[in-house]
Structures are given as C-alpha cells and as structure tokens.
Amino acid sequence: MQAQTLEGGFAHPATDAAHAFRGVMEAMARPGTIQILAGATPPAPLSAAAGVALLTLCDTETPLYLAGEADCESARAWVAFHTGAPITGPSQCMFALGTWDALAPQTAYPIRTSEYPDRSATLIVECAALAADGASLTGPGIRDSASLSLPEIQAFHDNAALVPLGLDFVFTSGDRIAGLPRFGASVPLNTGDMACDRRISAMFKDLPGGQVLGPTFDYTHRLLDFKLAAEGEVSDAPTREADQGPVPHVTEFLDREGLIEDAPQDDTPPPDLTHEPLEMPAARADEGFSLGLAYSTRRGYGRNHAFVRELRIGTVPVEMDIPELGFAIEIGHVTLTECETVNQFKGSKTESPQFTRGYGLVFGQTERGAISMALVDRALRWEELGEDYEGAPAQDTEFVVYHADNIQATGFLEHIKLPHYVDFQSELELVRKLRRDIEAPQQRRDAAE
C-alpha cells in the first residue's frame, strides 16, 4: 500500500473535524450558502471538500458508494484507512460520491421509509464549479430565496415531491453522536481456541482432555477467612505439566448419531442495537435478571430440563480485519465463560426427537451468568421448536428482552430520585380536591343535624 494513501487526513483530528462538521452542518441548515471545507488532501480525483465531507460523515457503519472515476484504487485505499467505510453499490449505500452524471440514476439509491425517515442515502455530488447563481431555492432555512448552480432542476423537483422521504444532496446531513468512535467489529471468536482455566462437563465424565476444575469451590465447603488475603499468606497454586493444544468442544458424542441439533456456520452480520431498532430475539442482559429468569425455568415456569454439556472459562484471542493492512491481526484477548446446555426435545411435526441446545457466552469469569444465559436462550426458542407456550416469563421474548437491559432499566428506575416537584404538586392538588369533594357533603350533613 502506498504511504501516500495513508496521508492527507486531518492534521489535527479533533479541531479539524469539529470545524468541518460545523461547515457541513451550516451548508445543510442553510441551503444555497457556500461553506469552505478544508483540511484534507484526498487523492485525485476527489476534491478537498469531498474529502473533508467523507472524513466528517463516514465511518465503519456507513456504506459508501464511489461512482464513476471516484471509484479508483487510491480513493478506495484512502477511504479505507481514514474512515473505514465499507465500499458498496448504490442500493446499499448511506453515502455516495461522484459527479452528477456518474451518480445517475437517482432511483438507484435507498430513499427513506416513513417509519425511519433518517435512512435515506446522502449523495455527495462533485461539481466542476459551484456558484450562487442559477436555480432559485426557497424553503426552510432560506430567507426569501437563494440561488445555486445545480446540475439540473427536474431531478430535485421530483425528489422534493417525495417529502418527507427522498434523498439528501451534497452539502448534507449526518447525525454525529459524541462517544467512543467505533473502529469496527472483531472476527467472531473461536471459543474452540480458548486457553481454558476451567472446563467441565456434567454429561460426560470421560471428557477428552479431562475434567479441569480450575479455580472453583465445587465439591468444597469454603468459609471466607479474610486473614488469608489480608496477611498475604496465600500460598502459590499447585501446578502440573500441561498440554497446551486447542481444546475442541465436546460435540462429537451426540453429533455423530444426529441426536443433537446442528448449529451450522452462518456469516450474516448481526444487527447493531445502537443503529437499528430492536427486533426479537435479542439480548444484552443484566446477570441478576437472567439468573432469576433461568431459575424460574428450573422451577417449572417454561420448564426445560437442561444438562450442562460443557462449561469452560478461559482466554480467547480477539482478531480484527484491518483494512489498511489487508489482513486480520490479533488485537488482544478476552476472558470468557461459555456454557452449552443440552435439552430434551420430544420432536414436533417437522423435527425428529433429538436433543436441542442452549448457549451462553459472557465476558469474564462468571459461570452463573453463562449458565443462566444458556437456559433463557433455550426457553425463548419454544416457538422455533414448535413447543407449547405456557405463558411463562422466560418464554416471553418481549418481556425478557425489554427488561433485561441493565442500562435502560437502571436509567428509568433511578430517574425517580431526580426532581419531580411539579408532578408531585399536581398530584397533591388532585388528592386535596378529591378529599374536599368527599368531605364537603359530610360537613353539610353534620351541620344539618
């Protein structure tokens, strides 16, 4: 890769990006005004302003379509390094860049839907010249009228007729939210590569590789003696020579006979809750909440009798594709707890009787969380497997998913400690009024007696 394609980004990313974003916002909020965008030097044929707009508006979550001459090796490499935006075709893109002729036809791009009017494509049109003359513009953000040299007029009339749907053009848009920039997503973890600290199975005692208990209080009663840690008298853990090869999952036993359902590899990208509305099923649950739900399935609410086929704790390397390198590298490692359960399944009209699976995977060393997730995962699959709906909370996807999110639950719950003075005053007034309405006839009766 040419070093040149790695240069030409913002020299001072924070301030340059803020100025550029302001410029793009101004251009969008005041149609017809021409803003100066500088600070980036993209490779030809991209203009500096187009480069700045890309740096400001695009990231790994915004598919970009490079039209015509803009779609060249150097432009692709520059975009990949500086924004990470995936290159795509017109029908999939959120942003498109090119000359007016190269971008045509406009019907190729996603316009909005009335449910999500923010999902249309934004077209960055490269023009030979841009001047405040030509077509007359009126509407929101314009005092009286403004003029702009548009490449043609009819297309914009057609687009305006689609309001509130339609495409955004040129000096447009974007909704930038403060927070950590997201660089992308990891390659899905291969938990078969886990360096296990603990790995047990409740189903097979002769597990290939052995039952490795790891740091656990299974089979022991342990009373906390705080002196042990406080006085620094923790003895070193015993060690034994170890074989450090990969530790494959205990799958082959039941798989061989077709007794357990398959989980074939599938590379559909998962939806991202921060960008797309929640669709069932999905979860990022609080551990305590999942524990309660999982316990309810054990007590008979949406019963699924589970065996722990395998429970493992250990570290797994995290790999990520790096666009500027062109290959995946390890970017670190995480500690995970993984639990696979096996459940009886009587079969349905379409499926033979076999064992089905529940799956739990959580960050850190928390087997309670992983087991809970596996049980709830299995309980939620009643519909897919054609089982009966018993009305149990753990079977109700809407109930589970919407109440499992710790962040949302905490926020909504804790806001009640913040000032509600006016709310309370109105309730107080209401209660006083109701009491007056009841007490007044009573007093009249007392007076009459």
Next chain:
Amino acid sequence: MKDTIDQTPDRKAWMGLMANAPQGRVTVLLEAALPQPAHTWLRAPEIGSVIVRGRAGGTGAPFNLGEMTITRCALKLTGGEVGHAYIQGRNKADAEAAALVDALMQTGAATVMRTKVLGPLEQEQVARRTTRAEKAAATKVDFFTMVRGED
C-alpha cells in the same frame, strides 16, 4: 515510500504479540533498545471500541457479545516506513511504541527489535501461558462411577 511487507504471517505475529503485552511493557522495552526514532503521525493515537462477536452455539450465526477498548495509531519514519498499531486497552504510549516497532521491523533495526523487544515479549507470553495452563492442569480430576450391576 512503499509499505513493502511481504512476510504477512510474520507481521501478524509481531503485531499480535505487542497487542497482547501487559500495559507499559512494549514502551519500556523499546526505550531500552533504541533512542526514539523521528516520525510523523499518519493517525495520532486514538482510543475507541471494537464490537466483540461470538457465535450462537459456538459455531452458528454471529451475535454481538459486547465491546472492548482499543488504542490505535499509524506513523511514518523519516525513511518512509509505515508502522501501524492496534492494541487492547487505553494506552497511547504503548500504541505509539508498538507502531514504532512495527515500522522499525521494516528497517535495518529489525534485528535489534527482534532481540531486544519481540524476543523478550514472546518469552514472557509463553511463560504466562504456561503458568496458567499448569495451574489449570493441576486441577484435573477423574470421576469414578460405582458398578451398578449391569454387567
């Protein structure tokens, strides 16, 4: 001006090694090995997050498990060699050191880097992994079932 690295597996290995090093370690080793070489930023160190994905059932459809923090940067030495770093956690100095080592590995300083930085890092990593594995191996058990008169 060319970023001419054809030993991709090698580069993968050393970038991964530095990404997994304990905090501060790459910086210390690089400082001990060489005076800091002059460089210009292509991308100043920045902190962000990466979505970590798992697969349903370990092998099935991917799902978003959560996020981890990452620090990354890219720089260019005066000779034109480009170094990249993507490392776990939030340590800009370590990211800078890792990118410098990545760039220096493409220069005459490669041997020094191997002996003074990458070599020690690798030994330490092997030692860490072995200790963990040996502790785990010491907890290995066999379960016996009483004969139940079936045979």
